[in-house]
Amino acid sequence: MTQPRDSLTAMMQAALAAADPAQAIHGRLPDCKKLVVLGAGKAAAAMARAVEQQFSGSIRGAVVTRYGHAVDCQHVEVIEAAHPTPDANSVRGAQRLLQLAGGAADDEQVLMLLSGGASSLIAYPPAGVELAEIQAITKQLLNGGSTIGQLNTVRRHLSQIGGGRLAAACAGAGLTTLVISDVTGDVLHDIGSGPTSADPTSVGDVLALFKQFEVTPSDAVLAHLRGPNGETPNAVPGHVELVATPQQALVAAADVAEAAGINVLNLGAFIEADALETAKVMAAIALQVQQYQQPIRTPAVILSGGESTVTVRGEGIGGRNVEFAMGMVQALHGSRDIVGLAIDTDGVDGAAEVAGAWFDSGSMDAANAQGHALAEYQARNDGHRFFAATGEQIVTGPTLTNVNDFRAILVR
Structure with missing residues (x-):
């Protein structure tokens, strides 16, 4: 032996080889001539490079990955940000993805490349909520022993891009999401806080988690959660496909x-x-x-x-x-x-x-x-x-x- x-x-x-990004996306790309590539997660840059190698049409776009996880891409901008606690680059990256999604032309297909870590890497607080508070809440939940599902329920509701909001920004453009899952049970709305997936959780769930983990939210957070944009979309356009799983x-x-x-x-x-x-x-x-x-x-x-x-x-x-x-x-x-x-x-x-x-x-x-x-x-x-x-x-x-x-x- x-x-x-x-x-x-x-x-x-x-x-590790079973989750190799190039292998994972092989044969899964949309049948079209123009792609707007978006991405977030620790595998996002590697996935984007694989798309460039496998797609013969026009490509433009941006992905956000963890510091130290970037790879060279010819047509896709690579932004590095922080994980597991977000930083200013997380916000910049999220804004860039939303800009590209909203600007996709009728003859372009949007391809979202999603992998674990995206929740932090494209954290984008609601208007009036400071990034520092998102950082503090994230740390308190992590240190308190929360599961990823619990943590991401909170993150989705305190985001301008998570919980299906990126999908909603794509307007009339076709949207396909390829996902490398890092989540127990491959729950789509939990992977990267589900920027292109419908969210079955609610503000009530968030408030219950705050109570459970003794989080004291600011007035700004409570105002957002109780306002018109507190709830996440429960239906979004597009197709989501798992390409690698635990x-x-x-x-x-x-x-x-x-x-x-x-x-x-x-x-x-x-x-x-x-x-x-x-x-x-x-x-x-x-x-x-x-x-x-x-x-x-x-x-x-x-x-x-x-x-x-x-x-x-x-x-x-x-x-x-x-x-x-x-x-x-x-x-x-x-x-x-x-x-x-x-x-x-x-x-x-x-x-x-x-x-x-x-x-x-x-x-x-x-x-x-x-x-x-x-x-x-x-x-x-x-x-x-x-x-x-x-x-x-x-x-x-x-x-x-x-x-x-x-x-x-x-x-x-």
Whole structure:
């Protein structure tokens, strides 16, 4: 059998390749002669470059991506902005997309390229609401452990472009949206806060979330929500198509494992629980497989995706995947022959330019031997510093795609 980390690396690479933008959009472009290309998300620039390579007609447009995720495009303007907390370039990018959408000619087709991260990258507050307040609300919800669905419900209603408003701006032009999903269940209105999708949520949902997460909105926010533009469109024009999903990434990884003679337990991409609690469950499943050969026999790999949550209590440098990995280090202490990885498929986990981390049965003993007390790092939500200190970081650089988290645990 191949070395465990080599096997897991091959699965990770297959998962990323399944979400490659050029592969994802192949054969999906509109049948027309002129395209106005719009885009937002961590994969937006790579998707735009792929469109330029695959489309033979006229192209113009703009996309907004994360700092460091830009690629050279010949005909499409690339704007970089901040994630996960928006900045002034987010507003500029959103305004540019709305301008292009509203200016599309009758003989042009609008093509929207959407991927994870768009909610922040094209944040555009309602009139009278300051960007600083959007930033503060976003941070409070993130640190409070909100799910992406909860966070984006708020973001859609505090935006001039989200929740179908970009689609509404396209007026009479034909609109097609190609989506690389980073959201549990591929819920269209949650991916990038759904700029071209109808929104089934309401202002009442936003106010309930404010109460749940103890957010105190300004008078300006409340005035917007209770005003004529508070609700988002519940019907919009255009066609939306998923071109890459977390499930496809997991299936690609499973194919690699099975080809290597490794049994697969695919737990799917619907996991949204607390990262540390998720680690306890995953470790328990791994131990059950190892000791009792149930529900599958060894050698086995446990695959999962989704987007776990973290309630931030410390001032460390963390992310949900390294939080999960620290939980696995703790839960696997005293076991044997179990090794795994946890990454964010965009190459950036939380607050560091690091994808995630390795963990195994011996990680705790190795950390203790080096003088690194896991509990102290956990108390600070300081996962990136912990795995940097132990030499277990996974650094991919920007992958130019995003299908949420990828976790693989190999049990022998």
